[in-house]
Amino acid sequence: MPSFNKILIANRGEIACRVMRTAQALGYRTVAVYSEADTQARHVQLADEAVCIGPAPVGQSYLGIEAIIGAAQRTGADAIHPGYGFLSENADFARACDSAGISFIGPTVEAIHLMGSKRLSKLAMLEAGVPCIPGYEGAEQDDATLAREATRIGYPLMIKASAGGGGRGMRLVKSADELAAQLRTARSEALNAFGSAELILEKAVLRPRHVEIQVFGDCHGNIVYLGERDCSVQRRHQKVIEEAPCPLMTPELRQAMGEAAVKVARTVNYIGAGTVEFLLEASGAFYFLEMNTRLQVEHPVTELITGQDLVAWQIRVAEGRPLPLKQDEIRLSGHAMEVRLYAEDPAAGFLPQTGEVLRWEASELEGIRIDHGLVEGQAVTPFYDPMLAKVIAWGATRDEARRKLARAVEDCVLLGVKGNQRFLANLLRHPQFADGEANTAFIADSFGADPSLSPQPASPAELAIAAALLYQASATTSAHQGGLAGWRSAGNAPWRLVLRQGEQKQAVELVVQDTGQQPRLLARVGDAQIALRLLSADGRWAVVELDGIRRRVAYHQRASQLWLYGRNGNLELQDVTHAPADGQGGAGSGTVKAPMDGAIVEVLVSEGERVGKGQLLVVLEAMKMEHPLKAGVDGVIRRVQVTAGDQVKSRQLLVEVEET
Structure with a gap:
């Protein structure tokens, strides 16, 4: 080569x-x-x-x-x-x-073809003697065959897209009456994401750990494994936290899984970087899941504990050179963790977000690595996966890595587009995860009540800071001066604002107690009173003193809109003090709007049709996932404004239901 x-x-x-x-x-x-x-x-x-x-x-x-x-x-x-x-x-x-x-x-055409199909690769692994989950991997793909095989396997079971991963085309089916609908959705997602609607069925292994082995091969017949990664913390079958090494790993189990992974790679004469994924039961039994014939999203954690650059290894192998290390030369040091920063709103069912990145500042904490593709001013569009960045931490111990990662996630400033920082930080600080006991059911079983998963109103302190920044900008504009010189005093008469967060409004009264470069202010939010000083504000960072305690706050202002990096991440507020009163409508009006930019996959109703609350009306595809849109009321379809294939914008009206 x-x-x-x-x-x-x-x-x-x-x-x-x-x-x-x-x-x-x-x-x-x-x-x-x-x-x-x-x-x-x-x-x-x-x-x-x-x-x-x-x-x-x-x-x-x-x-x-x-x-x-x-x-x-x-x-x-x-x-x-x-x-x-x-x-x-x-x-x-x-x-x-x-x-x-x-x-x-990358690897050879033959290896990609075989291992890129969950169905064909599983058949090959069964023949090679690699332990696999019981299921159906046959070529017959009609509903009747799959229903018959599902009955043979037993419920609960997993539907999986044969040609891909990442949770797309994957569905957990708990009973036979769910099967037909889940097959339809899985096929559609698989076809849209991977160009193939082929599916496999597997017995659902409940509450396992998801452990994968990094393997590497060269064209000289050498194959090694570089330890394991634990990817058990998942949401909808998508990895959320990845770490190396696995908290429960023993030297004996690592060797057994590593040798099994090498056996998988040798079966296809593997060349380059690959990952063999296993499900690990509490008993220590493990089952082949799939092989990814590429670099993994989570490869940085392996790099941090081995001290190796896996992309450099890929290039070296592609040029025909041998692997740089033999198996007995590979050493693991310390602990590494990674999380994925997504443009999504965990409080709205993890709905992907689109919009403009107004502010982006990565954490600069020592021992932290940020892999990202962000620049301020860029648009996050509905056409691609919502992952924006990866935050990775290394520590001498697992707890050190976990603690540093939680802080680094909170330190990453993202404004303009909602992100999942608070969700990630709360996961990392959860006692069950901190103890190393999280499995694939952890989020569903133990995290459902976390505050990051439900809408949280801005705190009185955040509203007070927002009011001060808006007042400062207004005063400065009025005085045609820079800095804070534009503050004005009207005695003790309060300055009244109405701030809107989403659909909620909150009144704030701001009293200027003295003027100058660093005025003393008193904010009243409901029954709360907050004393504050705005010490500086340069359009990116504000330094405020709240009840005698100083803090830095990231913000961005555009006319009457203010984005504030608060305790729950990206907080968007709008000054609607002088806005006209809202018209009629809202919840219960029967309007179905697009939650984000995307494409209409399917319209399931027509005008004049009677529908029930919760009935599926439209399927929207955005960021490689399908999003079902359902009726919010019982009623009759008054108007359908889209057809399959239409591109729609966020908040665009799709269907109107006249409530009965």
């Missing part, structure tokens, strides 16, 4: 930036590809060259094999790194690279 000089990264976001970092450090030139929605994206800015490969939808850009190969040829790139997701596990893409004389930084 010849060496190469220029690497095209066939991906976007944080993984494209992460691959570029290593490639450039090793002396390679890099090429970015981007869609029309990503013109100003960070990975485009970091690359030496960049090529637009099409419109925003992934099928017209990041999944366009011909466009990506063409971009490599036009720029003279002699290697392609696929990252993860998109085409990273697409055998046709790897084959197209080979045909074009471009080195594919």
